[in-house]
Amino acid sequence: MKVLMISRKFGPLGTMSFGPFSMVYKLVKGLNEKIDISILSSHLGLPTKENVEGISVYRTFFPPIDDLTKWFFMPHVIFENGIVKKIFPDILHSQDIEGGIIFKKYRSTKMKKVFAIKSSISFRSKSKERNPEYGLKHRIYFRTIDFWERIAINNADFFITPTIFLRNEMIEHYRLDESRFFRIMNGTFTDLFRPETDVSKIKKKLGIKNERVLFSTSAGWRKGLDALLKAFNIIKKSNPNTKLIIAGRSKLDVFEKFVDPKVVDKTKDIILVGNVSNYDFPMYYNLADLFLLPSYMETQPNTLIESLSCGTPVVTFKSGGCPELVSKKEGVLVEVGDVEDFAHTTINLLDNKTKLRKLGIECRERALRDYRIEKIVDEHIKMYEQIIE
Numbered sequence: 183m184k185v186l187m188i189s190r191k192f193g194p195l196g197t198m199s200f201g202p203f204s205m206v207y208k209l210v211k212g213l214n215e216k217i218d219i220s221i222l223s224s225h226l227g228l229p230t231k232e233n234v235e236g237i238s239v240y241r242t243f244f245p246p247i248d249d250l251t252k253w254f255f256m257p258h259v260i261f262e263n264g265i266v267k268k269i270f271p272d273i274l275h276s277q278d279i280e281g282g283i284i285f286k287k288y289r290s291t292k293m294k295k296v297f298a299i300k301s302s303i304s305f306r307s308k309s310k311e312r313n314p315e316y317g318l319k320h321r322i323y324f325r326t327i328d329f330w331e332r333i334a335i336n337n338a339d340f341f342i343t344p345t346i347f348l349r350n351e352m353i354e355h356y357r358l359d360e361s362r363f364f365r366i367m368n369g370t371f372t373d374l375f376r377p378e379t380d381v382s383k384i385k386k387k388l389g390i391k392n393e394r395v396l397f398s399t400s401a402g403w404r405k406g407l408d409a410l411l412k413a414f415n416i417i418k419k420s421n422p423n424t425k426l427i428i429a430g431r432s433k434l435d436v437f438e439k440f441v442d443p444k445v446v447d448k449t450k451d452i453i454l455v456g457n458v459s460n461y462d463f464p465m466y467y468n469l470a471d472l473f474l475l476p477s478y479m480e481t482q483p484n485t486l487i488e489s490l491s492c493g494t495p496v497v498t499f500k501s502g503g504c505p506e507l508v509s510k511k512e513g514v515l516v517e518v519g520d521v522e523d524f525a526h527t528t529i530n531l532l533d534n535k536t537k538l539r540k541l542g543i544e545c546r547e548r549a550l551r552d553y554r555i556e557k558i559v560d561e562h563i564k565m566y567e568q569i570i571e
Contacts, residue, residue: 185219185568186271188281189565192223192239195460202300204460205484206277210237212559217566221266222284229263241266266293273566279327282334289337294569295336302348302481302502303355313403315436332356340569342486344368344482345503364565369558370487372549376463377493377542384465386449394424394532397470397494399485401430406476407500409521411440413476414452416525418445421532425451429466431563467492472531472540476516476524480504491549497528511544 187210191203195211198204220238230241242262266274266288273286275296285295313320331381335341335356343349344367353360376481385391396417400410407428414426432454434441441448458466467473473496474491480502487507489496496513498504506513514531531538 183217183273183570184269184271185213185217185273185275185566186222186266186269187219188222188274188276188278188284190224190278190280190387192221193234198460201276202368202484205370208369208371209558209562211235212555213562216559216563220271222262223435227273230331240269241464270519272570276334276338279330279334281396282332282337283374284332285337286333294340295338296340296342296565296569297334298342299348299352300344300481302479303351304479305504315403318544340364340565342366342565347503348481350521352441355411364393366558366561366565367553368482368484368487369493369553369555370514370549372491372554374460375467375488375491375549377468377502377546379464379468379492380466381465384462384469388427390425390469392423394416394421395470396424396426396472396474396528397466397489398426398428398474399430399483400428400476401432404478405430406478407432407437408440409476409519409524411437411452412449412472412521413525413528415442415445415473416522417528417532425453427455428468429455429463430463463488464492467494472497472513472528474524474528475499475504476521477501477504478518482507487549487553490545491553493542493546495531495538495545497524498532499524509548512541513545514547 189203190444191198192206192210195204195207198207210219214237220240222240222242225241227241227243229243232239232241255401259446261286264501266284271293273294274288274297275298276282276285277298281297319390339362341352341358341363343352343365344365346365349363349365351361352358398410399405400407418424434452434454438448446452467489473485473494475483475486475496475498476498478501482503486496486498486504490512496508497512498508498515499518499520500515508515514527516527
């Protein structure tokens with residue numbers, strides 16, 4: 183069995199911290215131990231082939247105009263220079279909408295085309311409601327995503343979605359046959375994301391002593407940064423000795439109006455740590471008493487899986503696929519937009535250390551049962567074999 187995976191980015195784990203790319207790395211790393219797999223990716227240079235930790239990576243040319251891809255999603259793999267034809271895999275597996283161009287180019291061949299769908303149509307339809315800054319640039323952005331996604335959809339043979347929610351939404355929107363879908367959840371390295379990770383280094387760096395710690399990756403309107411800050415005002419009133427750590431591309435400038443200066447000192451009580459390496463993320467989860475994710479719309483956030491794997495209970499909105507990831511054994515699900523309930527749920531858990539410990543044990547057990555990368559790799563191999571047959 184020979185598989186060629188198309189991924190917009192691919193490199194060592196430390197460089198793949200953003201979005202779904204770390205999951206792609208983990209998946210490919212596991213598959214490489216069991217099947218013949220190579221990667222078609224891109225870089226800012228001429229076409230070349232390189233070895234990334236034992237994995238063959240074919241780099242296509244891509245002009246150094248990164249902003250262009252953000253708005254027009256210019257396909258990185260449009261310059262694949264016949265690499266696909268030379269390899270001629272049994273399966274073309276695209277992790278990005280850019281793979282649709284390759285699917286279309288080789289549509290008449292025997293290669294099976296698999297499109298792993300990561301994001302939801304709802305992200306686009308609800309942006310006006312959630313983002314008051316929604317404007318012309320956003321409309322162009324989402325319409326171009328729809329354009330490239332439709333090419334991928336129309337030229338794929340099969341689809342992977344991590345949640346039933348996303349599968350159902352894609353079926354309804356594109357009128358697709360359910361039999362063409364495989365549900366395979368995202369996985370994680372449970373040996374890297376594990377409980378009892380040494381946090382002394384990160385505590386010293388952040389100046390954390392005996393405070394209760396809440397951790398989040400909420401950034402921007404869709405991720406619910408406004409809801410997170412509103413909830414933290416309430417939490418801080420009840421638990422003054424609490425700090426909020428936020429990872430990711432978070433900026434408070436647009437959201438400062440949601441911080442109550444009478445209760446929260448934004449320079450001391452809220453710590454923005456920016457983008458975090460995969461190797462450092464486990465320390466943040468272990469440092470925290472709870473992981474908070476009040477996103478208005480999600481498919482299957484990897485951060486929830488990582489938090490469970492580290493044994494850190496979660497409080498999250500019942501958005502998208504989140505209810506498929508977290509049960510009452512691992513945390514609490516709150517109705518989307520209910521900031522008061524979100525805050526008081528967090529307060530109640532902080533005040534109940536016995537329940538927190540019990541939830542933490544259940545989190546780790548859930549991760550080992552459902553989200554081990556070895557399990558996800560095996561599910562992909564079974565899917566490949568079924569598709570070929």
